[in-house]
Amino acid sequence: MDVDLLIKNIDVFNSYFKKFVKAHVSILNGKFLYIGINEAYKLCPAKVIDGKGKYLVxxxxxxxxxxxxxxxxxxxxxxxxxxxxxxxxxxxxxxxxxxxxxxxxxxxxxxxxxxxxxxxxxxxxxxxxxxxxxxxxxxxxxxxxxxxxxxxxxxxxxxxxxxxxxxxxxxxxxxxxxxxxxxxxxxxxxxxxxxxxxxxxxxxxxxxxxxxxxxxxxxxxxxxxxxxxxxxxxxxxxxxxxxxxxxxxxxxxxxxxxxxxxxxxxxxxxxxxxxxxxxxxxxxxxxxxxxxxxxxxxxxxxxxxxxxxxxxxxxxCADFILLNDLEKFSISHTFKDGIEVYNKDKEYVIKENKFTFPAKFYESVHLSKIEKEALQIKVNKEKLKVKCRIMEVKDTTTFTREIFDELNVVDGIVDWVNSPYCLIAVFERHGKSKNVALGLVTGDTIKHGSVATTYAHDHHNLLVIGKNPDDMVRAANAVIQNQGGYCVVNSGQVLAEIELPIAGILSDCSMDEIGQKVGKVRMAMEKLGYNHYNPIMSLSTMSLPVSPELKITDMGLIRVSEGKIVDVIIE
Missing domain, CATH: 3.20.20.140 (Metal-dependent hydrolases)
Structure with a gap:
């Protein structure tokens, strides 16, 4: 019987017994045919691979x-x-x-x-x-x-x-x-x-x-x-x-x-x-x-x-990988429908990305330039202090905790700049409500500078966090100009950024290019003091109102367990 491929003398993972068995593996028309040894001689393969010393999974x-x-x-x-x-x-x-x-x-x-x-x-x-x-x-x-x-x-x-x-x-x-x-x-x-x-x-x-x-x-x-x-x-x-x-x-x-x-x-x-x-x-x-x-x-x-x-x-389906080492799970080949699509010993030629999204997907950030005045938490001018609700970030998790503290008030504006806390703001960017929501953040997040992004789960409005208004507007406006992305700023200088012009969340660059830019954003956030196993995901999920405990959207602070909006200022 003619077959397309025969892989000889290989340790094959059998899912039904959860163990490896020594066998020859034959493939026909993109599917597995015979997995065994005794009758492999009846097969006439167009191509043979010696799998000795390798594992097939x-x-x-x-x-x-x-x-x-x-x-x-x-x-x-x-x-x-x-x-x-x-x-x-x-x-x-x-x-x-x-x-x-x-x-x-x-x-x-x-x-x-x-x-x-x-x-x-x-x-x-x-x-x-x-x-x-x-x-x-x-x-x-x-x-x-x-x-x-x-x-x-x-x-x-x-x-x-x-x-x-x-x-x-x-x-x-x-x-x-x-x-x-x-x-x-x-x-x-x-x-x-x-x-x-x-x-x-x-x-x-x-x-x-x-x-x-x-x-x-x-x-x-x-x-x-x-x-x-x-x-x-x-x-x-x-x-x-x-x-x-x-x-x-x-x-x-x-x-x-x-x-x-x-x-x-x-x-x-x-x-x-x-x-x-x-x-x-x-x-x-x-x-x-x-x-x-x-x-x-x-x-x-x-x-x-x-x-x-x-x-x-x-x-x-003959979708499988060949391993050189089982414990290290080191991949030497990948096959899709019986065809080799990756070989670590050969130059990997990536498939060209010819698809483009509709034009409007590249123009989805409908926001004017952000001004510093939008970053003021205003209260009664007679107050000297106010009790505030604060989001606390913790390493090892994207969950947050709700804590409370008193902040000074200067001329009717909460003085968050001279406090231990960062300001966090969400600007509605879909061209609908023009909402702006403000909150306070502490914990394993940045200690100076600012970070802004439209990659804010799941609504993907513009999210910006910072220790001073100047850096916050610099970061936010850079993201607006780029029609989406991430931008990290300190002392007025852009430390790292990635443009995400497709719906404000995607890039049509290669993964290598995206990876390099994301890596720089991650390092820049850590340089600002973000102490988290995944600072990008941590920041992006600060606006996810189904992830405990306290999050923020363009509507305001959300107490997730109750599914309701709560005030940053506690009267």
Whole structure:
């Protein structure tokens, strides 16, 4: 029998026994055919590879991630994934949907059509992440848009339901209507969840209504409660800790978990890798390589009903990687549909990015120049001091804490410049409300200078933080001029910046170029005193009103647990 490729004498990962077996692997028409030794002599391969000393594992599958987090287009993102052995992803494009709604989602799908990696999508279920009463977005996704998007072939799940407060408190909420529609009409579509710190009856209600996965940061006890209640857990890097790995190993919970990346910055992607990085970390924390591979290939494929992915067996897609070293998970080759797409010993020629977004996507920051007067917290002129509500940033998490302190007042203006705190401001940039909200920040954030960005989860308004008004307006106006991006300023000088002109959140540069600029932004923020494992994500999520505890949008400070606006000044 003629076959396209035969890989001889290789250790093959069998997903069903979670172990390696010595075999010859044959491929025909982009799919695996015969995996064995005894009858390989009956095959006539067009090409033979000697796999002696190597390991063959399925291509890695990431079922919860956001391409926009890399600040790159799907093509640039795909080019980088191949080097890291990732052959299938499920992206949730709620970032661009918050700017351009259903059109943004469709353009992301179109932009991925020529990618080597299989890119599937989830319908963004929370656009806005809360409601128009708490944040202003460029557009919204409603039931009408949900129904239209579910007709797209590349849509395979309902994206993360973030507004868990609505789900557990309002049976008539938009989130509930989305969940019910998908359950009734697309029963094979997974329903993805986002419920940080939710426990007890509230967690039970969230699951009861149909959300049966979670990817947010958790303790061991929270992981245990979720799995006890039948939830599938998607483990991102900040949840990949020794105690959680030991808990999974001790209780043999491999069927109920998968590794996911969620958000990966471009510099980290270029320099450290993607899902392969998490596999290596899981191994370093004590998980057997076979089990780490299993939860990065088979369980995520099963979660998303991708039955032809995640295993090496007859009829399955021949997406696989070859490893030189199992413990180090060092990748030598990546194959997609049986064709070699990456070889570490050959020059890697990236696929050219020919797709361009519509012209209006490059003109989405509708803001005039910011003036210093907009950065004044005004109070009664008779007051000498006021009690303030303050957002505290902590390393190791993107959650914040609500604290309180008294600040001096000078001529009716809160003197935040001479306080220990930074000012944080959000300017509505979609050309709708012209809202401006002000707050105060402390903790593991900057100690001088300023940082501004339109990459502000999830509404992507203009967010600026700083220790003095001059640097704040310099940074903010640079981002406005660039039609989106990040800018770091100190003493009037721009230390680093990246232009993100596509919807204010993406660049059409190569991943290497984006990675270099993002790396400089990260280092500049650290130079200003930002003491966080991911300062870019930490700052960007200060405006995410579904992530505990106190956040800020263009509407004001949001106490997340209550889903309501609270004042910066406490009378």
């Amino acid at each position: 399925p291509g890695l599958v990431d079922v919860h991630m956001h391409i926009e987090s890399s600040m790159a287009t799907p093509m640039s993102f795909s080019n980088e994934l191949i080097k890291n052995g990732v052959t299938t992803v499920v992206s949730e494009p709620h970032e661009i949907a918050n700017v351009f709604g259903i059109e943004g989602v469709k353009e992301m799908i179109n932009a991925a059509k020529e990618c080597v990696v299989d890119i599937f999508y989830g319908v963004p279920s929370s656009v806005p992440s809360t409601s128009s009463k708490l944040e202003t977005t460029g557009d919204e996704i409603g039931l009408k848009e949900l129904k239209e998007l579910l007709n797209e072939k590349k849509i395979i799940c309902l994206g993360e339901v973030m507004n868990y407060m609505d789900v557990i408190n309002d049976p008539n909420s938009k989130s509930i209507s989305f969940i019910q529609y998908v359950k009734n009409n697309y029963p094979n579509h997974a329903i993805e969840g986002h419920c940080p710190k939710l426990i007890g009856l509230d967690l039970a209600k969230f699951i009861f209504y149909g959300v049966d996965s979670d990817h947010t940061q958790h303790s061991v006890s929270e992981i245990k409660e979720r799995i006890l209640n039948g939830m599938f857990i998607e483990i991102q890097e900040k949840t990949l800790t020794k105690d959680i790995i030991e808990f999974i190993i001790e209780n043999e919970l491999y069927e109920h978990v998968a590794l996911v990346t969620d958000d990966v910055m471009a510099d980290s992607l270029v320099n450290k890798g993607h899902l392969n990085k998490l596999v290596k970390k899981a191994i370093s924390l004590g998980m057997k390589p076979e089990n780490a591979i299993y939860i990065a290939t088979f369980t995520p494929s099963r979660r998303m009903k991708l039955s032809d992915k995640g295993s090496v067996a007859p009829g399955k």
